[in-house]
Amino acid sequence: MARSNLEFFEVYLPEFSAQHMYIPPAFVGLLNGTISADATLGDPTGKNRTVRLEEDEKGLFIKKGWQEFVNDHSLRFGDFLIFNFDGKRQFDVKIFGTNGCLKKDVLLDDLRKTRLQKEAGTIPDLTTTSNRKRKNFKNGSKTTGSSGVNWNRSYTTVDSLRQSSPSKYGLVVVPEGPHFVATVTSANYTVYIPKLLLQEYCIALNKIVEIHDENGRMWPVHIYLRKDGRGVLGAVWDDFRKYHEVVSEDKLIIELIVDGIKKCNQIRVQVLG
Numbered sequence: 001m002a003r004s005n006l007e008f009f010e011v012y013l014p015e016f017s018a019q020h021m022y023i024p025p026a027f028v029g030l031l032n033g034t035i036s037a038d039a040t041l042g043d044p045t046g047k048n049r050t051v052r053l054e055e056d057e058k059g060l061f062i063k064k065g066w067q068e069f070v071n072d073h074s075l076r077f078g079d080f081l082i083f084n085f086d087g088k089r090q091f092d093v094k095i096f097g098t099n100g101c102l103k104k105d106v107l108l109d110d111l112r113k114t115r116l117q118k119e120a121g122t123i124p125d126l127t128t129t130s131n132r133k134r135k136n137f138k139n140g141s142k143t144t145g146s147s148g149v150n151w152n153r154s155y156t157t158v159d160s161l162r163q164s165s166p167s168k169y170g171l172v173v174v175p176e177g178p179h180f181v182a183t184v185t186s187a188n189y190t191v192y193i194p195k196l197l198l199q200e201y202c203i204a205l206n207k208i209v210e211i212h213d214e215n216g217r218m219w220p221v222h223i224y225l226r227k228d229g230r231g232v233l234g235a236v237w238d239d240f241r242k243y244h245e246v247v248s249e250d251k252l253i254i255e256l257i258v259d260g261i262k263k264c265n266q267i268r269v270q271v272l273g
Helices: 023-031 065-073 104-120 158-164 195-200 237-243
Strands: 004-011 020-024 038-042 048-054 059-062 080-085 090-096 148-150 178-184 204-212 220-227 229-233 252-258 261-270
Touching: 004 020, 004 023, 020 023, 023 059, 048 065, 065 220, 158 178, 220 237
Parallel strands: 038 090, 204 261
Antiparallel strands: 004 080, 020 059, 038 048, 048 059, 080 090, 148 178, 178 252, 204 220, 220 229, 252 261
16 A cells, blocks of 8 residues: 555544544644545555544544444554545554554454355354354343343342352353343343442443443443443443344343553443343
C-alpha cells in the first residue's frame, strides 16, 4: 500500500471511540477541504471497510461503519491506531496493541484460518443456536418470549452455581475477576450489575464498556448507574442478546474486567444455556 505524509494517530478508548472516531482538527486543517464524506479504512491484510465521515459542532468524526471496523479488528482499550490518508478517500490503518506490537500478525492469522475454513467447508453457521451457545450446557428445548435477568441482593457466583448443580455446571470454569451469574427470566431484557458486587470490589463503571463474548466479538454498550447503586446495561445489550438467542432460564456468567485503578472498561459474558 502506498503511503503519504498525511497521518494522525488516536488511542482507542471505548468511552470516546466505541461508536465513532474523532479526527484531530490539526489534521483536518491540512486537507484544505479535499476529504470525501465517503471513505475507506484499510488494514495491513488488505481488508477494507467503507465508512462515512460526518461533521458536527465538536469536529469531524468517522461514524457509519466505524463500529463494524472495531468489531472486525477486536479493538481493545489502549490500542494505538495510526491513520495514513492517501489524499482522496482511503485511510490505511495500523493497529498496535498495548504490548507495543503491531496487530498485523493476528489479523493475518485470522485471515488464514478463514481461508482454510472456506476451503474445507467448515466455517460455522452463525445463524444457528448451537454454534452461538456452548453445547456442553444446552438443556433441552428453549422457549421464546420476552426475557429479563433475575438478580439477588447477594449475587450468585460460579462457585455457588457449581455447588448447587454439580452434574450440570461442575465443569464450568470460574472467572479470574469479579463476576456474577444471572438467570434470564420472563420479565424484560434489562441486565443489572449488582450493587453489592460493585461495592465489594470497589469497582467504578465506565460510561461505555466493551461486552465480549467467548469468541472475542465485541459490542460497545452504555452503562447507566441507578439511584439504588446498580449498573444497567444499555440498549446495545439487546443486540448481544438477540445475536446469542438468549431466552428464559438461560444462565449468564458476567465478568467485570477492571484496570489498576478499579475501573471497569470491559465485560465478558458467557452464555451457559
